[in-house]
Amino acid sequence: MxxxxxxxxxxxxxxxxxxxxxxxxxxxxxxxxxxxxxxxxxxxxxxxxxxxxxxxxxxxxxxxxxxxxxxxxxxxxxxxxxxxxxxxxxxxxxxxxYTARPPLIPEGTDGLQAAFSDAATRIAMMPMSQAFLPLIPNLLNPSSIPYYRFRREQMLGLKLEDFCPLEKRPEVLDTAKKGFSVVAGWYAKSGKEYLMGEKPCFADLSLGAFLAGTKQIFGEQSDEWKLIKTWDDGRWARLLKSIESLSVAE
Ligand SMILES: N[C@@H](CCC(=O)N[C@@H](CS)C(=O)NCC(=O)O)C(=O)O
CATH class of the missing domain: 3.40.30.10 (Glutaredoxin)
Known part of the structure; x- marks a missing residue:
């Protein structure tokens, strides 16, 4: 035990x-x-x-x-x-x-962090999800694929592939890019590596988690990930790298 x-x-x-x-x-x-x-x-x-x-x-x-x-x-x-x-x-x-490390949600920041994540989800992460959702079955085991398709298609009222047809992907990614640029502007205002300064908070970590998922789903060598890495002068690739490097492997 x-x-x-x-x-x-x-x-x-x-x-x-x-x-x-x-x-x-x-x-x-x-x-x-x-x-x-x-x-x-x-x-x-x-x-x-x-x-x-x-x-x-x-x-x-x-x-x-x-x-x-x-x-x-x-x-x-x-x-x-x-x-x-x-x-x-x-x-x-x-x-x-577990209080040995600094809090991810310091007292008094709950509302602001939640609002940041909600806004970043709407303008940046949702369009990106639209672009990668049809690719998710590719990384699932066979026992998960029918369930995943059924549930997501039930929620969307559309076939996964119709949610973002391949020919529409560049346009959808462009919408995501514009959203990420707005979020990059919020980071620029902080003037530091992370939203609240030198240490990552939960909102940074959530964005890092989204980027880590995006990289996995498109694939590290994919054209999409290579493109995303160039957005906002490489800000998103850097954020993911720094969150991952602070993380102690399991
Ligand atoms: N608010 C929850 C959302 C978690 C969530 O939606 N998880 C998805 C996987 S990404 C899930 O488990 N879905 C259940 C299902 O599809 O049956 C959280 O932040 O943990």
Whole structure:
């Protein structure tokens, strides 16, 4: 029996999985930035609900048909007998429980960080997601693909491929680029490497997690990732690199 935290993360068909979902990567980076040892249990999409129920992790949302939606990341901390879903709640818990490293959500910054992430999601991350969503089945194991397609197509009311046809991808990426440039302007105002200065906060880490997911989904050698790396004078490649380099490997 170990006291190590377990992170429940989404499985992929990649040989050395390090996570590909921006939501679960937020929790992974939060644990790594805080230097907290943990192990990963990789979960297939159709098993998320049963895994959450067996752990006692509550749903975090609802499906369009009103059914509860169970999601990852989930962490289980045997040291405090805690099970938690939702990346924000996990970050708050780690800040409160593991105080050796600076907090990711310092007191008084909750609202501003949430507002930043919400705005960056709408103008930059949503268009980027539109561009990469049809590619996600390529990195899933066969047992997850039909579930993933069914659920996403049910939510979108469209076939994944029709959400962003290949010929539309450059235009959608251009919209994402414009959104990222606005976010780059917010960073420029901070005048420092991170939004709140020299140390990354949860909002930086969330953007880093999104970029890490984007890189995995398009592929490091893809034309798309090579292009994204040049946006805003390389700001996004640098942000991802610095978040990853601060993260202690699992
Ligand atoms: N607000 C949640 C959202 C998590 C979320 O949406 N996770 C997705 C994976 S990226 C999920 O588990 N979806 C469940 C499903 O598709 O069945 C968080 O930040 O943790």
């Amino acid at each position: 170990t006291d190590e935290i377990t992170l429940y993360d989404l499985a992929s068909n990649r040989p050395n999985p390090r996570g590909w979902s921006s939501n679960t990567l937020k929790a992974r980076f939060a644990l790594q930035l805080k230097g907290i040892p943990f192990k990963t249990v990789w979960v297939e999409f159709p098993d998320i609900e049963s895994v959450c129920k067996s752990l006692g992790a509550p749903p975090t949302s609802v499906w369009p048909d009103g059914q509860p939606m169970y999601t990852l990341p989930v962490i289980k901390d045997p040291g405090t007998n805690t099970v938690l879903a939702d990346s924000w709640a996990i970050a708050k818990y780690l800040d409160a429980t």
